[in-house]
Amino acid sequence: MNFSVSSSAFLKQLQVASGALSSNPVMAILEDFLLELKGKLLTITTSNLEVTIQTSLEVQGKGNGKIAISGKTLLETLKSLPEQPVSFEINDETRGVEITSSSGKYKLVGENPADFPELTKPDTEDSIEIEAKSLLAAIDRTIFATSNDEMRQAMKGVCMNIDFNHITFVATDAHKLVKSAFLDVTSETAASLILTKKTLLTLKGIVRADSKVKIYFNKTKAYFEFDNVMVTARLIEGKFPDYNAVIPINNPNKLRINRQELLSSIRRLSIFANKSTNQIVFDIQENSLTINAQDLDMNNEATEQLICNYDGEILDISLNAKYLIEILSVMVSEEIVFEIHSTNKPVIIVPAEQEPNEDLLLLVVTNY
Known part of the structure; x- marks a missing residue:
């Protein structure tokens, strides 16, 4: 030839x-x-x-x-x-x-x-179409929250829940959780798939943001078709945890704050936090957030105070600075809202203004 x-x-x-x-x-x-x-x-x-x-x-x-x-x-x-x-x-x-x-x-x-390994083609009509920019955003938001625990294979990937005309991407390592939903998709089916990190990183490297991606799937594989490319991916077997069960509802305490100012503050304070726990403490009062970090072993201590809008009761909440930095870094909104049920429940973080046809929720556990 x-x-x-x-x-x-x-x-x-x-x-x-x-x-x-x-x-x-x-x-x-x-x-x-x-x-x-x-x-x-x-x-x-x-x-x-x-x-x-x-x-x-x-x-x-x-x-x-x-x-x-x-x-x-x-x-x-x-x-x-x-x-x-x-x-x-x-x-x-x-x-x-x-x-x-x-x-x-x-x-x-x-x-x-x-x-060469035998190649397969989609053997199903089950499919969904999504804007490439939405898929790329979902990858950026979720991949950092996947687990590395070999005993929890399902949590090493990102769960993709398809429910007819919306699609939700979820990742969790049991310390933090990201749930990113898109409402502007086209599908006539419902399914739940678990994608590997390698699959998502591969897609991130070759999908153009201005294209559309059609996803075919069966019980063992997913097929991503865009432009003149077909990516075939092995799915992770197993059942993804019931993530909705750990998301608190009826959260009366709400703190609204500038995301970048908070992120910069936490990065500074994390220098003074205990390196094994990365613990910082939020002291939340009316329109005031005081953040404390302390490392008793090294005699290190730091405090910063930030202006915020707060509606709720006075609270002291212990959080992991490392997890907060990861979460705030993947968000793009100017302001964010902490939705807090109580000091012993996970804290929900959402954009103050959601993007059109999107619903983004990030969660971090409060206890150590």
Whole structure:
């Protein structure tokens, strides 16, 4: 099989697919791009067994066939070439590959494409369509809150709950929880999936914010289709915790404050907090928030006072500075609201003004 293609156009699609190339793989062929030519359509596939990326582009082709080529070699060769047509001649019997550019010829030997993992396609009509910017926002908001506990496999991923015309992404490590819902989606079904962190990081690296993403799913896999790309992802088995059960309701105490001012204050105070607990104490009174940090082992202590709007009873609440910094850093709203039930219940944090068609809730536990 032979084909010619623009070096920059080919490189662009290879870089998209490279998101699933493996380093130190269990199978050597997972370091390769699988190239398949059918007429004028060249399909590029990579896989790390957890995530598979498939993309394609039109080329000037002759013959049909497949070949697996070293990802590192192909990427580095094309990166070093200026924009120009490049030609590939592939001997299907010997798997010899000859690349021709205006500068010269480059020869290498490919691998047997039959050794590449078997590819699957969506076998279901169950799907949902979401704006890419919403998916990317959900990834940014949730991925930091996933657990690293090997004993809680379900919590190592992000739960994606589909309920007809809205979709909710949830992550928790039992210390903090993020629930990010979007109401501007299109679906005729309901389901609950658990996506791996690797899947979400892969999507974050290749999805364009101005596109739309169609998600197909079954019991074991999810398929993300956008532009000319298909990402196939293995789902985490198991049941995600009932997160709604830990979210307090009827929270009468509400504190509204500038997010960036609070974040800066907590970052300073965390320097003086005990390094094993990261504990800081909120002393909340009428329109006044005093935050205290103390490390008795090092004789360190710090206090700051911030202006806020507060409606509720006087409260002293112990919180984890590290978790608060993580939560406040993924929010973008100018002002936020703490919704507090009592000193022994988790604290809810929400944007003072929700984005249109969105509902964002972040929760942090108060007890140690």
